Amino acid sequence: MSKEIFSIAIDGPAGAGKSTIAKLLAKRLGVIYVDTGAMYRAMALYMLRKGVDLSDAAAVSATCVSADITIAFEEGVQQVILNGENVSGLIRTEEVSAAASKTSVNPDVRAKLVELQKKLAGEKSLVMDGRDIGTVVLPKAEVKIYLSASSAVRAKRRYDELIAKGEECDLAAIEAEIIERDERDMKREISPLKQAEDAILVDSSDMSIEEVEEKLLSIVKEKGLG
Numbered sequence: 001m002s003k004e005i006f007s008i009a010i011d012g013p014a015g016a017g018k019s020t021i022a023k024l025l026a027k028r029l030g031v032i033y034v035d036t037g038a039m040y041r042a043m044a045l046y047m048l049r050k051g052v053d054l055s056d057a058a059a060v061s062a063t064c065v066s067a068d069i070t071i072a073f074e075e076g077v078q079q080v081i082l083n084g085e086n087v088s089g090l091i092r093t094e095e096v097s098a099a100a101s102k103t104s105v106n107p108d109v110r111a112k113l114v115e116l117q118k119k120l121a122g123e124k125s126l127v128m129d130g131r132d133i134g135t136v137v138l139p140k141a142e143v144k145i146y147l148s149a150s151s152a153v154r155a156k157r158r159y160d161e162l163i164a165k166g167e168e169c170d171l172a173a174i175e176a177e178i179i180e181r182d183e184r185d186m187k188r189e190i191s192p193l194k195q196a197e198d199a200i201l202v203d204s205s206d207m208s209i210e211e212v213e214e215k216l217l218s219i220v221k222e223k224g225l226g
Contacts, residue, residue, distance in 0.1 A: 006031075006225050007121045007140075009133035010216075012147035013182050013193060015154030017204060017212065018129040021147060024213045027076075029220065031125040034071050035078060036133070037100075039113050041091035042069045042082045044099035054102045061108035069116055107190055132191035134199050143223050144199035145216060151178050153205045 008031075010022050019035065026033035046067045052059050072079045072086075080088045090096070103109050117137050120126065128137065134144035149157075155175035162169045185193035195201060200219055204212045 004125070005122070006125050006142045007138045008127040008143040008145070008220065008225075009138045009141040009196075009199075010127065010129040010145045010147055011131055011134050011193070011195070011199065012129075012145075013131075013154070013178075013185065015158055015178055016147045016149050017157070017209065018147050020209060021212050021216060022127045022129040024209070025216050025220070026127040028213070028217060029125075029127070029225075031127060032071060032073060032120075033078060034117065034120060034126050034128040035080075036113070036117060036128060036130045036137075038078070038080045038088075038091060039069050039071070039116065040104045040109075041096050041100045042080050042087055043067055043109055043113060044096050044103050045087055045091055046082060047103055048095065048099055054099055057106055060103055060106045064103075064106070064109045064112045067112065069113070071120060105190075110190060131185055131193040134196035135194060136191045139196070142225055143220055144196050145219065146195040146199040146201045147212070148201065148203050149205045151175050151182070154178050 010018050012018050023033045047063060050063050052063050068083050070081045072081055079086050080091060114137050121138055134141055155171060155178050158174050159169055159171045202215055
């Protein structure tokens with residue numbers, strides 16, 4: 001990999017603000033932000049279009065081989081391209097979301113998307129966030145960050161988001177759900193959530209988004225990048 005091209009991996013538990021920070025950091029650095037979740041949604045859309053029975057693991061495995069998914073940017077906005085078609089406006093439906101949660105657990109789907117994500121990283125400088133980026137997807141990333149926050153803080157952030165949308169919710173229930181999801185993510189067989197040995201831990205519990213952004217930017221600059 002040439003020095004002009006570099007990768008930044010941001011991992012961490014649900015609700016730690018990875019996507020928000022990754023987008024801001026990518027914008028500041030003038031590089032691509034890769035939304036791995038959007039790639040899983042595009043794969044789910046492909047399955048739905050092909051009429052695949054999502055409970056049939058073998059059929060899902062066989063179908064995912066022919067999907068080509070990449071991320072492009074047009075006027076600074078991320079576009080998700082599925083076999084040459086821009087599907088950005090089609091992957092945010094409840095149907096696709098539900099399908100993505102079923103197909104993303106398939107080892108072959110994960111392997112296919114990891115392959116596509118590695119390909120992207122070989123072509124362009126980028127910031128990628130998820131749960132296994134620094135450990136599995138981009139183990140040679142120049143910068144690895146493990147972004148975390150206490151479950152109480154993450155629950156409060158989620159609670160505030162939902163209240164702002166006018167939804168009724170229970171803070172204790174949200175925190176219980178977050179703790180349960182952490183447990184599930186850390187214990188899953190394939191690509192469990194864990195901090196890479198060479199990742200820098202950033203605890204955002206007592207930090208504003210701006211403070212986290214500046215902290216990550218300083219880490220990147222220390223590495224002589226950006």
